[in-house]
Amino acid sequence: MNDYILELKNITKVFPGIKALDDVSFQLKPGEIHALMGENGAGKSTFIKVITGVYTPEQGEIYLDGERVKFHGPKDAQTAGIAAIYQHVTCYPDLTVAENIFIGHELRYPSRRLNWKEMYRQSDELLKTLSVDFNSKTLMGSLSVAQQQIVEIAKALSMKARIIIMDEPTAALTKRESEELYRVTQQLRDKEKASIIFISHRFEDMYKLASRVTVLRDSHYIGCWDLDAISQDDLIVAMVGREVSSLYPKKEVPITDEILKVENLSRTGYFKDISFSLRKGEILGLTGLVGAGRTEVCESLFGVHPADSGKIIFDGKERSIESPGTAMDLGIGYLPEDRQLQGLILDWGIDKNITLPRLDKFASGVWINEKNETEVAQKLFEQVMIKAQSVHAKASSLSGGNQQKIVVAKLLATDLKVIILDEPTKGVDVGAKSAIHEIMSDLAGHGYAILMISSEMSEVLGMCDRILVMKEGYLSAELSREEATQEKILEAAMVKTIKAGN
Amino acid sequence: MINSGIKKHSFLKWEWMLILMLILINIMNASLSPYYLNYFNISSAVMAFLDKAFMVFPMAFIMMMGDIDISVASTVALSSVIMGIAVQAGLPMPLAIVLCLGTATLCGWINGMIITRFKELSAAIVTISTMILYRGIAYIILEDQAASGFPEWFSFLGWESIGPIPFIVIVFTVFAVLFWLILHKTIWGRRILAIGQNNTASIYSGINVDKIRLMAFTSAGFMAGISSLFLTSKMASTRPNIAVGYELEVIAIVVLGGVSTSGGRGKIHNVIMAVFVIGLLKYGLGLINIHSQLLSIIIGILLILSTLLPNLGEDYLKKKKLRSNT
Numbered sequence: 097m098n099d100y101i102l103e104l105k106n107i108t109k110v111f112p113g114i115k116a117l118d119d120v121s122f123q124l125k126p127g128e129i130h131a132l133m134g135e136n137g138a139g140k141s142t143f144i145k146v147i148t149g150v151y152t153p154e155q156g157e158i159y160l161d162g163e164r165v166k167f168h169g170p171k172d173a174q175t176a177g178i179a180a181i182y183q184h185v186t187c188y189p190d191l192t193v194a195e196n197i198f199i200g201h202e203l204r205y206p207s208r209r210l211n212w213k214e215m216y217r218q219s220d221e222l223l224k225t226l227s228v229d230f231n232s233k234t235l236m237g238s239l240s241v242a243q244q245q246i247v248e249i250a251k252a253l254s255m256k257a258r259i260i261i262m263d264e265p266t267a268a269l270t271k272r273e274s275e276e277l278y279r280v281t282q283q284l285r286d287k288e289k290a291s292i293i294f295i296s297h298r299f300e301d302m303y304k305l306a307s308r309v310t311v312l313r314d315s316h317y318i319g320c321w322d323l324d325a326i327s328q329d330d331l332i333v334a335m336v337g338r339e340v341s342s343l344y345p346k347k348e349v350p351i352t353d354e355i356l357k358v359e360n361l362s363r364t365g366y367f368k369d370i371s372f373s374l375r376k377g378e379i380l381g382l383t384g385l386v387g388a389g390r391t392e393v394c395e396s397l398f399g400v401h402p403a404d405s406g407k408i409i410f411d412g413k414e415r416s417i418e419s420p421g422t423a424m425d426l427g428i429g430y431l432p433e434d435r436q437l438q439g440l441i442l443d444w445g446i447d448k449n450i451t452l453p454r455l456d457k458f459a460s461g462v463w464i465n466e467k468n469e470t471e472v473a474q475k476l477f478e479q480v481m482i483k484a485q486s487v488h489a490k491a492s493s494l495s496g497g498n499q500q501k502i503v504v505a506k507l508l509a510t511d512l513k514v515i516i517l518d519e520p521t522k523g524v525d526v527g528a529k530s531a532i533h534e535i536m537s538d539l540a541g542h543g544y545a546i547l548m549i550s551s552e553m554s555e556v557l558g559m560c561d562r563i564l565v566m567k568e569g570y571l572s573a574e575l576s577r578e579e580a581t582q583e584k585i586l587e588a589a590m591v592k593t594i595k596a597g598n
Numbered sequence: 599m600i601n602s603g604i605k606k607h608s609f610l611k612w613e614w615m616l617i618l619m620l621i622l623i624n625i626m627n628a629s630l631s632p633y634y635l636n637y638f639n640i641s642s643a644v645m646a647f648l649d650k651a652f653m654v655f656p657m658a659f660i661m662m663m664g665d666i667d668i669s670v671a672s673t674v675a676l677s678s679v680i681m682g683i684a685v686q687a688g689l690p691m692p693l694a695i696v697l698c699l700g701t702a703t704l705c706g707w708i709n710g711m712i713i714t715r716f717k718e719l720s721a722a723i724v725t726i727s728t729m730i731l732y733r734g735i736a737y738i739i740l741e742d743q744a745a746s747g748f749p750e751w752f753s754f755l756g757w758e759s760i761g762p763i764p765f766i767v768i769v770f771t772v773f774a775v776l777f778w779l780i781l782h783k784t785i786w787g788r789r790i791l792a793i794g795q796n797n798t799a800s801i802y803s804g805i806n807v808d809k810i811r812l813m814a815f816t817s818a819g820f821m822a823g824i825s826s827l828f829l830t831s832k833m834a835s836t837r838p839n840i841a842v843g844y845e846l847e848v849i850a851i852v853v854l855g856g857v858s859t860s861g862g863r864g865k866i867h868n869v870i871m872a873v874f875v876i877g878l879l880k881y882g883l884g885l886i887n888i889h890s891q892l893l894s895i896i897i898g899i900l901l902i903l904s905t906l907l908p909n910l911g912e913d914y915l916k917k918k919k920l921r922s923n924t
Contacts, residue, residue, distance in 0.1 A: 400801065424804040438802045441795040443862065452792055453803040455785040462784045506803070 100159070101126040101291050102147070102178075102259055107156035109142055116142040117153065120317040122310055124259065129285055129292045131306035131323075134335055135497070135525035139315040140295055144261055147293075148180050149173035179252035180261040183523075185244040189237030194219035196236045197251045222250040225287055226280050242273035246280050253288060260284065261293045266301050267523045270386045270551065272590075278304050297525060298552075299328055313337055336527045343526070344558030345534045349541045351377045351561065356428075356514050356545060358397070361406030366392040367569040370406070374514065379536065379546045381560030383553075384589045388566040390549045391433060394516045397547075398430040399423040411513070424453060427513035431503055431520055433549075435496075439503040442492035446484060447473035449491050450505045457509075476505040481531060497528025504535060515539060517548045521555060533559060553582050565589050612856035615907070616871040623875060627882035634885070641764055647877030648766045649756070649828040650841070653848045654855070655777040656706075656818035658869045661852050662781075662794045663811060664861030665721035669709060671844035672732035673822035674829065677702035679736040681826070682745025682836040691749050698830075699823040705732055706819015710812035729845070736838040746835035756832030766828055773821070778866040786810065794861030850897065851876050854904050 102124040109117040117139050124130050134140050145151045147158075149167030158165050160176055167173045187196050194216045203211045203218070219232035228246055230239060236247065245265050252260050262281070266274045282305065284290045294306055302309060303323065311318040311334045318334050326334075332343075356374040361367070367389035374380050382390050396403040399417040408415055410426055417423045420430070432438035440449055450473045451458050458469045470487065477487045480501045484494055491502055500520065507515055517536070521529045536559060540546055550556050556563055563580050565573040565588035573588030627634045634640070653670050660667050681698035685691060705728070712724050758765055781787035793800045793807055800807055825844075830836050853859060854876065855869030876897065883893050 398802075419806065420802060420804040421806050430802065432802050437796075438798050441792055441799055441862075443795055444792075448788070452788075452800075452805075455788055459785050462786065464783055464785055464788060510804075 100124060101161060103159040103162075104147070105157045105159070107143070107146055107153045107158075109146060109151055109153045115315050117146065118315045120156075120312065120315075122317070123320070124291050124293060125308075126291055127285055127289050128308060129281065129294055129306045131302040131309040132293055132295045132312070133297075133302065133309055133331070134312035134318075135495075135527050138312040138335075138525075140312055141263070142315075143312065144180060144263060144293075144295070147173065147259075147261065148178055174255060174257075177256055177258035178261070179255060179257035179259070180263060181245060181248045181252065181265060183264040183267045185241065185248055187236050187244055187247070189235070191236055192232065193223070193230065193234050193236055193239075193247055193250075194232035196247055197222070197232075197254050201255060218254065219250065222253050225253075226250060226283060228280070240273060242269050242276050245277060249280060249284065253284075253290075257290065259291050259293070261295070263295045264297065264523065265294075266296055266298060271586075272385070274301070281305055297523065299331070311335055332526055335525075343530050343533065344555070345530065345537050346379075346559055347537045347541055349377045349537075351375050352543070355411055356397075356547075357407075357409040359407040359409070361393065361396060361403045361408065363392060363396055363401065363403045366401075367396075367566070370571055372564055372571070372574070374545045374547055376513075376543045376545050377540050378561045379540050379548060379559055381556040381563040382547060382549045382566065383551065383556050383563060383585060384566035384572075386551060388589070389569040390566050391518055393566070394430060394518060394547065394549060397423070398428060398516060400430075424510055424512075427511060428516065429453075429507040429510050429512040429514070430516045431507055431518060433518040433522070435499055435503050439506070440491045440499060443490065445488040445490055446477060446482060446494075446502055446505075447487045449502050450476055450509050453506055454510050472509060473505075476508050479508065480505045480535060495525075495528075497524040497531075500524050500528060500532065504532060512544065514545045514547065517546065519549055519551065521550075521552070553585065556580075556585065557582065612868055613865075613871075615904070616855070616868055616875060619875045620871060620878070623878050623882060627878060627885065630882055631885045634882075637762070641759075641762075641767070643878065643881040644874075645756070645764050645766055646881065647873070648770050649825055649832065650844045650848060651770060651851070651873045651877070652773060652821045652824045652828075653818065653844070654851050654869055654873055655773060655866065656814060656821050657848050658777075658852045658855065658857050658864055658866065659781070659790055659814045660721070660818060661849075661857050661859065662790055662861055662864045663814065664794050664797070665713070665811065665814075666849065667706075667709060667725045667815060667818045668722065668845050668849075669705065669725040669729040669732055670818055670822045670825075670848060671841045672729045672736070673702050673705040673819055674826040674841040674844065675838055676705060676732040676736045677823050678826040678830045678836040678840050679740050679745065679838055681830060682748075683739060685747055686745050691752055695827060698826055699820060702823025702826060703816060703820045706822065707812070707816045709819070710815030713815065714808040714812050733838065740836075740838050742838070744835045744837045748830070748834060752831050753834055754831070756828050769824070769828075773824075774866070774870055781864075781866050786813075790814070791862055794858070794863070796862075847876070850901055854901060859905075 100123045104120065104122040107117050107120045108115065120139070120143060132140055132143070142151065146153050149170045149172050152167070158167070165176065188199065197219050198215045203214050205211050216232045223230070223232060226246055226249065228243065230243060236244065239247065249260065265277055269277060281292060281294070285292060294301065296302060306323055308320060308322055309326070309331070310320045311331070313335060352375060354373050354375050358373070359371050361370040370393055372380070382393070384390055392401065395401050397408065397417065399419045399422055402418050408417060410428070415426060417426070423430070436442060441452070447470050451469045458472055459465055474487050482494070482498050482501045482505070484498060491499060520532055524532065536546060536548070548560065557580060561577050563575045563585065564571055565575070565585055567589055573584070575584060657667060657670065677698045680701045681694045684694040684697050709725055709728055713719065713721050755765060760768060781790065789800070789805050789810055792803070792805060793810060797807060829841060833840070851872045852869055855864065855872035857864030857869065879897070880893060883896065
């Protein structure tokens with residue numbers, strides 16, 4: 097008998113100019129949850145595409161149940177019972193859950209008429225095995241991202257998938273949603289006897305779910321461990337290839353004058369009575385559940401959606417901030433949450449992206465001065481240590497972590513006093529994460545005031561001098577670095593009721 | 599389009615396609631008429647189509663930002679009609695010219711204001727409405743009459759030359775250089791392209807997107823006013839149905855000039871070449887008295903091919919590359 101349901105031996109995949117996978121091996125036991133980890137650009141995505149038949153490797157063999165197979169396309173892998181679920185769910189929001197599950201492989205009567213009754217029945221059955229609290233007639237668009245991912249899982253099951261690959265499914269989820277997904281994933285393993293490959297940047301996910309972990313780095317296979325047998329520090333070393341001195345390189349810097357003060361800021365429907373102050377050299381955390389109004393507060397401070405009422409006092413003077421332009425003129429910069437949609441022009445080079453916010457500063461009057469521009473960009477390019485062929489490389493050609501560094505460089509190109517960072521390390525690998533944290537620490541040391549939104553508890557606790565917690569549009573707690581604990585933050589974010597009249 | 603990481607072959611660059619088209623069309627025209635290749639003939643051909651070409655520059659800007667302006671031809675009509683009745687009412691010509699340019703600029707500004715204030719309306723819908731509106735006003739003013747009585751010197755604009763060069767060519771060249779500089783050498787041009795590439799990221803980068811869009815639509819109005827002057831000058835009179843259908847030709851030229859219809863890409867020199875491709879093609883086919891419907895068919899096919907060919911070429915190269923890998 098075979099020990100492994102899926103085995104890949106010595107896989108090599110070459111793209112023009114680079115080896116995306118170099119002699120990579122992998123074994124998946126039946127009924128296990130196997131974590132696959134590595135920095136962005138380590139080759140995880142390519143590896144997944146080899147398993148799902150999208151790419152054909154130049155060398156190496158794939159065994160399924162001990163038998164050698166060759167996939168000539170995604171269809172072959174699908175027939176063999178392999179399905180993949182991605183971070184960004186592709187779904188039809190205006191169709192029902194059942195319609196989404198069976199799209200592309202609809203059930204029909206012998207007359208070729210669609211057999212809706214059977215499809216809804218089977219969908220309900222699948223949802224029941226996953227024990228979720230919505231049914232097959234629910235509209236897809238009314239579900240949360242986590243629930244949509246669960247529908248994708250149901251879809252995979254409806255196609256008789258035995259091996260399910262989950263590619264960063266928790267990246268866009270809140271804590272509670274992640275819990276839901278953990279539960280379903282475990283059920284998938286226990287009830288359906290499915291084997292699962294789980295890709296994530298969150299150590300938390302992995303320790304909760306997986307029994308073994310395989311690490312890739314720079315297109316190479318680094319190793320496979322039982323999770324009980326390896327510490328988190330050793331894992332980080334395996335992924336990064338060097339000791340990451342610290343994931344949270346918080347430095348003690350003097351905190352001086354107050355630079356920004358917000359009084360009773362409100363925007364109808366989004367947040368109410370927000371008051372806080374921010375001082376030079378300080379890193380202030382803003383946390384809470386997704387949807388608590390954190391991003392909206394910051395977008396008001398940056399002038400994207402101005403607040404309805406309340407005061408913003410900047411550098412001792414009351415200001416009204418009506419547009420991002422005025423915010424930047426004052427010295428307030430914002431790193432948006434979605435770097436691809438809000439932060440970058442993917443089709444442009446790194447240099448043109450970096451200089452976009454302050455084009456006038458690098459130009460001679462209205463005339464663009466490309467030499468000057470490239471110089472400035474080159475300097476920042478080196479300062480934030482972007483890994484790319486040159487400063488002219490297209491933003492779209494870089495990995496997530498390096499793209500995020502471009503957005504950070506855009507901020508640094510501007511003369512700022514206050515920097516607002518919205519989930520600065522979301523979907524970013526460990527190496528880039530520690531680099532971004534280091535830049536933050538440096539900036540605070542240079543007297544910048546930093547306001548950071550983050551959903552990641554360890555990041556908030558590790559980097560911030562003070563922590564604000566939001567719940568349903570209100571500030572529910574303000575904690576100093578000393579008094580903050582995971583429990584206190586969670587309590588404020590989820591449980592605490594708002595005082596009446598507040 | 600997603601970055602495919604494949605460098606476009608140089609012969610696939612749109613510049614070369616347009617140059618090739620120009621050469622072919624000139625060869626065709628020369629073989630159709632033995633008189634084609636003389637200076638007088640070509641300059642009169644150029645004078646015939648340049649009047650609407652002023653509008654392609656702002657239209658290129660607008661389309662690079664992912665918008666469109668369908669009302670430009672109606673703007674020509676309204677500003678021309680207002681100039682016509684102003685002259686008939688006894689206003690001095692210079693004042694009438696100012697009135698014409700002012701009306702046209704106002705038309706563009708109104709488009710821009712509506713589009714930037716009411717974001718839920720698309721530029722296409724807004725300018726289709728103002729297209730009907732502006733021409734409707736022109737019809738109310740003049741009904742189905744013609745207005746004329748322009749002073750003789752006014753026809754200089756459309757018909758005369760300074761030295762050997764037609765006046766319209768000189769003005770066109772000035773605007774061509776101006777718009778080329780704006781797009782390719784100034785921060786405004788960079789911002790226009792940024793907005794076309796990613797509107798949201800442009801807002802977060804502190805670019806005043808609304809102001810730039812408003813400016814582009816206003817300049818489209820102004821340039822329609824310039825077109826209106828030359829057109830009216832050439833015809834020596836004006837009617838409310840002047841310049842019907844010009845908007846489509848202007849849009850066609852911009853698309854043929856390689857401006858991406860989804861925004862963010864384009865070059866002014868290619869758009870200028872496209873002006874000449876379409877203008878000379880129409881002139882040449884006119885030489886052999888081709889039916890005007892057949893002319894539209896030919897231009898339609900040319901447009902489809904021109905938008906299709908670069909994509910097909912890229913696809914072919916990508917597939918070839920993939921095949922050589924496996």
